[in-house]
Amino acid sequence: MRKVLHAFAALADLGEEIAETNDFEEMVRSALHVVLGALGIRRGAVAEFEREASALRVVATRGFGEAFPPEVSSLLKIDSAHADAHTNGAGPHISSSQGVSRLEREIKGLFACGEVEVVMPLVVRGELVGAIMLGGKARGDSFSTEDREVIRSLGRHIGVGLHNHRLLREVERRAVENRKLYEDLKAIYKDTVRAFAVAIDCKDKYTQGHSERVGKYSEIIARELGWSEEEVEGIAIAGYLHDIGKLIVDRDIINAPYPIDAKKSSELNRHPAAGYEILRPIKHPFADIPLMARYHHERPDGRGYPDGLKDEEIPLGAKIVSLADSFDAMTTDRPYRRRRSFVEVLADFRRNAGQQFSPAVVAALCRALL
Ligand SMILES: [Fe+2]
Structure with a gap:
């Protein structure tokens, strides 16, 4: 009896660990050894019921040798409807030579090994979570009523451990699913942004690929300024979308030969504020994107547009996009001038x-x- 009490104490400690540990199988193996040791049984196994596969998977065995190799019997199909019929609302019970339940018989059949004397389905809250298979007692005695009580109690303990482990895995699986869903949505958002960048650049026959390059340059600058990866992603998107307001400006004005008159110029200069209005209703993962579009033609000396903001009033993101925009404009060919070298352009910026x-x-x- 002292041995049995000791076994309970050991299992109480293990119960907590089964739920938490990464080495789940090691814990189940230890629990099985505790049961076998407490009752003087040579052979035993613990299997976990996997709902998705509708199968019992052997987690730990002892003493069966070649007759019970887990790698062979690791996935034994069990009819889940059948299992439900047996486990719904029913507590765990132990087989007897007279009246074994269908489930017990079935499990015993699955583990076609003559040396299994006791099969105990592990049921928690009406759900089959696993099973314990035990061989005969080492001294050849038959199982007493007390032995069966002990097996039932220890089994319940192991069952709760299996159940907790299952819940933990379920939480982890959902976390992975949610992460994937989030990544998928982010990918869709980025693809949509790219599609818009292409649409924006299509309006201007001289600026193919401009928006995408502004995104890239903005990214480079933000990274150099020590921005976080998330912020860098945000500024790249702001770069892709900074000229989205051009979608509402007439194509003839965008493509008008240089220099353009005052009327056309003021029409063209509507695009930052228009871009802000287009982007504002969208819930962006990076909140400042509409503002970066609005302020990408502002200047620290206050001579920019649309709001004529002063240096400290202009968000840093807008300053980054502004420079990236000019950098690309100056390093690519335009109808009114040839592109200039990186070194020349950077010298100009410094001035x-x-x-x-x-x-x-x-x-x-x-x-x-440089
Ligand atoms: Fe612009």
Whole structure:
């Protein structure tokens, strides 16, 4: 009896660990050894019922040797409807030579091994979570009523451990699913943004790929400024979308030969505010994207548009997109002028730092490219 009490104490400790441990199988093996040791049984096994596969998977065995190799019997099909019929509302029970339940018989049949004397389905809250299979007692005695009580109690304990482990796995599985769902949505958002970038650039026959490049340059600058990965992703998207307001500007105005008259110019200059209005109703993963579109033509000296903001009023993200925008405009061919070299353009930026561009942002671009 002392041995049995000791076994209970050992299992109480194991119960907690079964739910928490990564080495779940090791814990089940230990629990099985406790049961076998407490009752003087040479052979035994614990199987877990896997709902998805509708199968019993042997988690731990002892003493069956080649007759019970877990790798062979690791997935034994069991009819789940059948299992439900037996387990719904029924507590765990122990087989007897007179009246074994169908489930017990079935499990015994699955583990076609003559040396299994006792089969105990493990049922928690009406659900089959596993089974314990035990061989005869080492001294050849038959199982007493007391032995069966002990097996039932220890089995309930192991069953709760299996059940907790199942819940934990379920939580983990859902976490993985949610993560995947989030990644998928993010990918859809990014693809949509890219599609818009292409649509924006299509309106202007001279700026193929401009928006995507502005996104890339913005990303480089933000990374150089030590922004987090999430913020860097956000600024790249702001770069892709900064000119989205051009979608509402007439194509003839966008493509008008340089220099354009005042009327056309003011029409064209509507695009940052229009972009803000287009982007504002969308719930972006990166909240400042509409503002970056609105302020990408603002200047630290206050001579920018649409709001004529002063240096400290312009968000850093908008300053980054602004510089990336000018950098791409100056390093690509335009109808009114040839592209200039990186070095020339950066020298120009340095001269204009504080007026048209933020000095800190210019310095970051220079550091990243030179
Ligand atoms: Fe623009």
